[in-house]
Amino acid sequence: MTAPRSASSSATAVSKSSFYSSPSALSVASLLSSCRSLLGLQQIHAHIVRKGLEQHPVLATRFLSLCAAFSAPAYASSSFDRIASPNLITWNALLGAHARCSPLPTIVSLFNLLRQRSPVPPDEFTFPSLLSSCSRSEEINVGSSVHATILRCGLETDVFVGTALVDFYRKCREVGAARKLFDSLLLRNEVSWTVMIAGYLSSGDQTSARSLFDEMPKRNVVTWNSMIDGYVKSGDLVSARELFDEMPQKDAISYTSLIDGYAKAGDLASAKFLFEQSPDKDLFSWSAMISGFAQNGRPGDALKIFLEMHNLNIKPDDHIVVGLLSACSQIGSLMLAKWVDSYVIKNGIDITKAHVLAALIDMNAKCGNMERAARLFESMPSKDLISYSSLMQGYSIHGAGHKALELFSQMLEEGLLPDDVTFTVVLTACSYAGLVEEGKKYFELMNKYRIVPSSDHYACMVDLLGRAGRLKEAYDLIKSMVVEPHAGAWGALLGACKIHGDIELGEVISKRLFELEPTNAGNYVVLSNIYAVADRWADVPKNNSEQYSLDDKSVSPRSCVKNWHGFY
Template sequence: MTLFLRFRCSSSYSSTSALTTITTIAAPVPAASSLSVASLLFSCRSLRSLEQIHPLIIRKGLEQHQVLVCRFLVLCTSLAELRYASDVFYRVSSPNLFLWNTLLNASSNLSPLSDTLSFFNLMRRSQCPDGFSFPCLIKSCSSHAAFFLGASLHSAILHLGLEDDLFIRTSLINFYGKCSHVDASRKLFDTMLNRNEVSWTAMIAVYFSSCDTVTARFLFDKMPERNLITWNVMIDGYVKAGDLANARKLFEEMPQRNEISFTSMIDGYAKSGDMDSARFLFEQFNNKDVFSWSAMISGYAQSYKPTEAFKLFLEMHNRKIRPDQVVLVGLMSACAQLGRTSIAKWVDQYVSQRFLDANGPRVLAAMIDMNAKCGNMKRAAFLFNSMQTKDLVSYCSMMQGCSIHGSGAQAAELFDRMLEEGIVPDDVAFTVILTACGQAGLIEDGSRYFKMMKDEYGIVPSPDHYACMVDLLGRAGLMGEAYKFVKSMPVEPHAGVWGALLSACKMHCNRELAEIALQRLCEVEPENAGNLVSMSNIYAADDRWADVSQIRNIMRLRGLRKIPGCTWVYS
């Protein structure tokens, strides 16, 4: 109580102090001390002001003021500064349940799950957890897919008689859904005493994550009231399910939209390659945030429109929006496609000069990829070697870099080192290493990896993987083997497979097999003139000039022209 009074005193003192300052025009009083801590807490929006408030609480003797400390902890959580929070918390001599819960929630949001759990156990020595203690904890279990921990917390909840708490139950619905126990979620939902928009929305999101759009829609139509998040969950759910038509329909129907509604929709179009529709919505949208810019920039990068991606990045820069890690990944992947050393250097400098956070594994991987594709293998290797913990994606970037620069053997070495480190390769990693083996003519290694992929890692080979193998065998001149391989495919070969076969035929002047491949290519990608050009080259090499002119006729009749290739020559 006395402390509370002291707090009030200091706040009234500050107003007199301000008056004194005005009347006497004395030496400047530090701004922070003339304002009350409470109002400082209210207006604090950055780490800098937090750093000023922290010593102030100590100096003004407000460390035992639990309401104030509680506000301080919430502020620390929003600024992701757990150190200040726990520092202040542990100075409180007997923190009440409010404070314990607040720090527990801070920890759930900012710490590893194991730390949060030990804090929870510490808390239980002096407090009985209530309805505010569990939701964040359960949420943390959901995001870490910690099924057993979450389930044991659930039994503690039952034991404490807290299962009917609306917040707790909603977090449990989400938790069981994330652990793919949809039935358990639904049971909790059906037996609820009362539901609100949040619990309905949680249930809908669970159905979308289990790919059940029909039930999700059924609940959406049935629920009594919807809010913005409900609509956004529906749009995002349809987008992720590839149903852009329904997503767009709801997008047009919804009473109000925010940046997430726009970004989900834009991202959906961008990922499906429909950059025109994405751009249309993007232009319509006034409050563009980093998410929407990054959706557009990565969309252009993935659609192989690096110039558009780069232009948008510059526009974003001009509008003074600070790029985040995802934007940097998109930008770098666009620059990798441009393949110019000067641009790669520019991006490298841009990032370091602006102190942008480029230490995430994804950004580093993109940076390695960009440098490798822009011919600066030294820089790529430097970045790769300076990574303390190399992950799957960075290994892939580096292996692909080696492969591009003709050192397939080095790529294979890296792949084996990666396995030794205990990193589990995925389908993309195998595509990279198989391509590398193909380019270096490492038949034995390639075949070994292909077998390893199927037998040891249980990955079903995709048409891309088969194309790599056909390329590998074909380059080595094992044409019969390559063709046998194509015929053995359990899935329909796509253009990449036949294309690999055709180029192998061109390399080894195998006219008969080339004719077979071309026939199939004309079915799957009739618009690609390159295939016909390859074929005419094969005929020409075989002195079959009548066939050559026949191909030329076909091309003229279909109005096909070879798209001129372009090469960047590095110095």
């Protein structure tokens, strides 16, 4: 590579020999190489300024690459601006500090500045950062013109540049173009192969990905992880597991991909087993396990994992917090909700992020802190469907069905389009508030929004009619369903039979329910209750209900529709 002009420039305070002769430059260099945090970097920076080493080209460049590592592009720029004569290497480091997180227009104007002001033209180190920014933004036009520039500079034969180009085309979903480039590369390393494999995987072509994987001469951890994750994402857990077992050296990501796959498939036992096996768990691993349990209706287990993490003094991120909030919303304890709420704030989690805020509103609403839920909701600059649904559901659970419906009207006025979950919440609100006619109106309204009523919606309607004593109408509705009614719908009707003492229908419904879920004790309990209320004590014991409490909550539609979280 050409030696940058700045080496001989008088503006460069430190000469070649003084790099060795200056003990302070040497000590700062070693401080920089052991720097592990942004705070540490700031302290070293203060040191650099105090010692008058800001113009030192090597130190400045190392400093900039650490800014890249800690995602501090603004910090990098402000320090770069004080360098009198940056050389190309320093320019490249600055570009690198911006590549991962700054918007593409910023990167492009930096690149143009580099071309104007760098003592020598851009080289093979310049383009990979520039291309990775184009890939991130999927800006095919900008990337293509960068490609043209690379050809003009004759840098396309460099393996880093070539690989970054392949990656660019595959991230823009141009897998064919990526493959053509890949085949034309004179030199390929593991990264080049991995990028091409990832291209096939993201286009759903596991077969081509696997044949490249088998064909390539040398694989690294990223290659293995990409292939495993590709299988997991396609739902092929068997192939994923086979590869995982074959993998010579696994890291946290290898484990987390599979843990996540098992958890999403509902196989919590396998997920937990691997989780316990994984030697270095990172935040993703904890998060996969916590959300896995939360999404599968096992909030207690989710909480246990969280506490284990908490006891290790690991600071949570927003993903962990969303999983935790979801678990707590299912537990429904106000005390726990209050603790978690303050825990989230104390840990500096950004609650203005949409998914965090939605989960926080949802938890507070479900745990009975409607005041807090409403305040959080009001704080949203633009309210979305999920938050509306959460708040509406909170009002509905806590007996304020009218308020829930008011919110629904407000939501429609704001121009938001309700989805299937919104309607389930609305119908439940009507049911709890005994608003039969309104409920029927909203059920009809679903047509207008082209939402086909699901079993859940029918279950809500059956509950609504049933509670109001319109058992026949409810039964007719179930019979009219195109989709097969699930246990929740039948259970709602059975609950209504209990309330209104309809033994005859109760027996018919029970028969159906016992077939559908023979192990659900709740159904037997309700039938027993129906007999008991009717003074038919002789029939009570035949349902084996003695050991169960007389709590019929388990068969209300709440049991099938209560966890909205899973829907989003």
